[in-house]
Amino acid sequence: MLKSIIYKEWIKIRWAVIVSFLVVFITLIYVQLEIRHYIELMTAFSNWLYIIQRKMLYYEIFKYFPLIIGGVISILQFVPEMSKHRMRLSYHLPISEKKLLLSMTSVGFSLLIVNLAIIVGGLVGISYIYYPAEIVQSLLITILPWLLGGIGVYFLTSTIILEPSWIYRIILMIITFAFMKLLFMESGYNEYQFSIWKYLLIIVFFPLMVLFPGHRFRKGIN
Amino acid sequence: MENVIELKNLTHKYDDKLVLNNLNLSVKKGRIFGILGKNGMGKTTTINILMGFLRPTSGVCKVLGEDSHNISPKTRARIGLLHEGHIAYDFMTIKQVEKFYSNFFTTWKKEYYYELVNKLHLKENHRISNMSCGQRSQVVLGLIFAQDPELMILDDYSMGLDPGYRSLFVDYLKEFVSTSEKTVLMTSHIIQDMEKIIDDAIIMGYQKLLLHTSLKNFKKSFHCYQVPKSSSTDNLQTDNTISNIETIKTKINIYSFKTISEIKKYLKSKNVSLETLKEIPLGLEDAFIGLTGKY
Amino acid sequence: MLNKISRYVIILLIIVVAAIYLPNFYWMVFQKSVRSPSIYYSPIKDDFVYRQWNRLTGSKYYDADGNTITDKEFRIALPFYYYRDLAKWGELPDSVKTIKFDHDELRKEMQMLRINADDFHDPLIQLWPLIESKPKYAKLSMPNEFFRITDRIEFFDPDSNKVKKEMSEMFTNSMKEKGFKFPDKFIFGNPTTRKSFDEGYFIVDNDNYTYHLKKIEGKPFCVKTTIPRNLDIKRIFIYEDTRKEFYGLLFTNSNDVYLITYNNYELIKAPLEDYNPDKMKFVMIADPLFRTFNFSDDEKSTSIVTDRNYNLIDKFEISGTPKENTITGKIAKTIFPFKIDTYSRNTEYINFDIKINYLLGLIGILISLIIFFIISRKKQFNYKENWFDIVIIALTGVYGLITVLIIKPGYWD
Known part of the structure; x- marks a missing residue:
């Protein structure tokens, strides 16, 4: 049964996943070219100085990538299910609603994680060519809230789409916007160093969020 | 049972x-x-x-x-x-949707599905979203049959x-x-x-x-009787005898489960003239509409 | 069960978002803009004068007794700061106290330092450029490498992204010779070329001794300073100022401020009281006659004046009412039993700090509970299945009340 669920989710999102892999890959190349260009133009020293003192985030182009990828995967997974009440087909499958929803989101979440891992791996790999460990470390700390933003948006968007009532949807949209804003407030590096675990502690529970809209759909609560 | x-x-x-x-x-x-x-x-x-x-x-x-x-x-x-x-699941093809469902049911009967779907003369990789409503209904019915x-x-x-x-x-x-x-x-x-x-x-x-x-x-026992409109017919109301009343210009249609003799007796008690009373033959659909009303 | 938990996750999220945004919205609507006054010591009046800015009235000027004075009177009282204005008005005195008025001399004698709370809380990548302190040319220039300190000092060449072995060894050995215990605890410096000379870095070693490290003609210059090791240093700010009176200011974790005397590293303690570097703005002004230390937060602005030898002359305080203590603030505390702060101007970091309003907050929670019981009595609330809703309101007050009422329970069967 799980195999079938994975199969269906994969059919819905495979193109988006492939396209996002490509876009991430091209953007990584762009970031590397930009670093090289900068170094040739202004010397490596001033490039480092810009990064360290002026707090230039040379990877900032990726800032909203996790958010967009998370949102798109969620939309592609759940909008086809909710349009024309197609979710009724899924909820009638001989599998519990909870298992179904958690399996569906696991598929999207896994592919999102793979995507994020490529971004992180690519950036770390490129950074190690040009920068010392301190800068690479600050990169990791600085993009962590963005990555969490992508994960958060994935589950929040899924919750919004799965929710049958439009009033709840609008409330959840506002909450999503407000919460996501909190993860993208930085003006330099390492600013979430001491608080990110608290945000993580909230986001850890997000995967469970999709169950309540499922319950509401099943019981016909509007 | x-x-x-x-x-x-x-x-x-x-x-x-x-x-x-x-x-x-x-x-x-x-x-x-x-x-x-x-x-x-x-x-x-x-x-x-x-x-x-x-x-x-x-x-x-x-x-x-x-x-x-x-x-x-x-x-x-x-x-x-x-x-x-x-x-x-519009985003799936004929083959994909069968493959998807088959894993969920132990008694899946693939042949029931293809028996129906093959009559559509579509390729296996034809997407459901590209089908007409009729074609899609065959696929859906095929899936239900296969589920047995x-x-x-x-x-x-x-x-x-x-x-x-x-x-x-x-x-x-x-x-x-x-x-x-x-x-x-x-x-x-x-x-x-x-x-x-x-x-x-x-x-x-x-x-x-x-x-x-x-x-x-229902078809056998439900009748429509027609009488001309008059002052006495204006007092008629739906009750245990009369299921529905319909006024068409100068005529009144009375729908009822009662036989013609029962209805005559009933109308007489209401002072309705029975001279031109006649039963109008009903099809099932007319009977249905007669019972539920048009509005 | 999981469905119930799922609902509570949504409720928790809404409460968190509400606790971050709603108190801010509240203050956006009700707060009048207040700025702390700027206090100065007038050598003419031998007393303080201050300026208070307000969005409605603009700048207003006062003397130490709180009497309004004019803009012009204010400037005349402060000839060291406003001598250009005074010269234009023909009001410039020949001398102030013992000081003869000379523009060029004056400019050399003036120094102003500003340190904000967020300067103490700023994430910085610990890679530092070591500037040549005896440059070949008139201007300072950036070096070609950054250093880091681990169990030795390492100089990184950005071009190759590799350690410069020779240079690293040379500096490590020099520092070891002077007794430096690797690794370091802190590195403090002012790595910019926009200054007239360079004093390198003050580095606290693993034994809490403070070393002074410079690069002179490419060679290490390392001095073990006499700064006591038991000082519990919070931060040293280096200021290469042409007055060359001190290297900079040293802040300790017990909120003391010292000046590090030029050449001999002797510490002079600034006579400050109730200064909190984590919350306050700090300004130090040196003029030909006095040293002024100003520090302020929403609650209080303090100005302390000393003579040139840092002997206390006078002290001045203006207390404002912090917004929390106004009626508006008390209402806010009652409505919101707690709030979550993510942004603060006292730090460059982004927080997630829960601030609880204990007593007034409890009153708000009680009111929220009463409102909930009244509303839920009409709507036949299933207490047995949803008792945790009440726990949530009891813990989060108005946030929980609104959220629980909006995100209604499902059918838990």
Whole structure:
């Protein structure tokens, strides 16, 4: 049964996943070219100085990538299910609603994680060519809230789409916007160093969020 | 024989609006059962409750012995649903959708599905979203047949189908049901089709059941009598004898389950002239409309 | 069960978002803009004068007794700051106290340092450029490498992204010779070329001794300073100022401020009281006659004046009412039993700090509970299934009340 669920989710999102892999890959190349260009133009020293003192985030182009990828995967997974009440087909499958929803989101979440891992791996790999460990470390700390933003948006968007009532949807949209804003407030590096675990502690529970809209759909609560 | 579906005092309100009022109904195994009624009489609500997508405000709705709003996955496998508009996973192809469903059911009968779908002469990688409504209905029916469920709930199967596909659908369904002990509960607006297939039916009226019988019985026992309009006919009202009254210019149509002699006696007591009283022959659809009213 | 938990996750999220945004919205609507006054010591009046800015009235000027003075009077009282204005008006005195008025001399004698709370809380990558302190040319220029300190000092060449072995060894050995215990605890410096000379870095070693490290003609210059090791240093700010009176200011974790005397590293303690570097703005002004230390937050602005030898002359305080203590603030505390702060101007970091309003917050929670019981009595609330809703309101007050009422329970059967 799980195999079938994975199969269906994969059919819905495979193109988006492939396209996002490509876009991430091209953007990584762009970031590397930009670093090289900068170094040739202004010397490596001033490039480092810009990064360290002026707090230039040379990877900032990726800032909203996790958010967009998370949102798109969620939309592609759940909008086809909710349009024309197609979710009724899924909820009638001989599998519990909870298992179904958690399996569906696991598929999207896994592919999102793979995507994020490529971004992180690519950036770390490129950074190690040009920068010392301190800068690479600050990169990791600085993009962590963005990555969490992508994960958060994935589950929040899924919750919004799965929710049958439009009033709840609008409330959840506002909450999503407000919460996501909190993860993208930085003006330099390492600013979430001491608080990110608290945000993580909230986001850890997000995967469970999709169950309540499922319950509401099943019981016909509007 | 056991009851596959059992409704007891089923009541549903949307906020404070009462839609179903103490509905009682049971469907026996092996029967093909129709729910008829005009729009807004709670047909969709009843179907939603039966399908398990609405928790009733009060009362009981048991399907295969379980509360429909809390039906177990195991029991779900024994129920085939056809949703209004022939909902299907549009983003899948003929082959993909079969592959997807087959893993969920131990008794999956692939051949039933392809028997139906092959008649469409489409390629296996044809996407459902690129099909006509009729073609899609075949795919959906094929999937339900392949699931080989004990109970089928078919909501408005005729919606969007042209007469060809409609009769095809009915033919296949009839054929499928006749060879096994299946129970079917269906709704439709096309009364003639229902006549061909349904054993029993209910006709739903505003907050009440208008009728629970076989269609044959209904057609036989429901009559329309016509008299000219006069001052005495203006006092006629629906009651135990008269199910519905319709005024067409200078004539009055009286719908009733009573025989012609009973109605004559009744009208005489109301001082209605019986001179030109005549019975108008009714088709099933006319009878249905006569019972439920046009508005 | 999981469905119930799922609902509570949604409720928790809404409460968190509400606790972050709603108190801010509240203050946006009700707060009048207040700025702390700027206080100065007038050598003419031998007393303080101050300026208060307000969005409605603009700048207003006062003397130490709180009497309004004019803009012109204010400037005349402060000839060291406003001598250009005074010259234009023909009001410039020949001398102030013992000081003869000379523009060029004056400019050399003036120094102003500003340190904000967020300067103490700023994430910085610990890679530092070591500027040549005896440059070949008139201007300072950036070096070609950054250093880091681990169990040795390492100089990184950005071009190759590799350690410069020779240079690293040379500096490590020099520092070891002076007794430096690797690794370091802190590195403090002012790595910019926009200054007239360079004093390198003050580095606290693993034994809490402070070393002074410079690069002179490419060679290490390392001095073990006499700064006591038991000082519990919070931060050293280096200021290469042409006055060359001190290297900079040293802040300790017990909120003391010291000046590090030029050349001999002797510490002079600034006579400050109730200064909190984590919350306050700090300004030090040196003029030909006095040293002024100003520090302020919403609650209080303090100005302390000393003579040139840092002997206390006078002290001045203006207390404002912090917004929390106004009626508006008390209402806010009652409505919101707690709030979550993510942004603060006292730090460059982004927080997630829960601030609880104990007593007034409890009153708000009680009111929220009463409102909930009244509303839920009408709506036949299922207490047995949803008792945790009440726990949530009891813990989060108005946030929980609104959220629980909006995100209604499901059918838990």
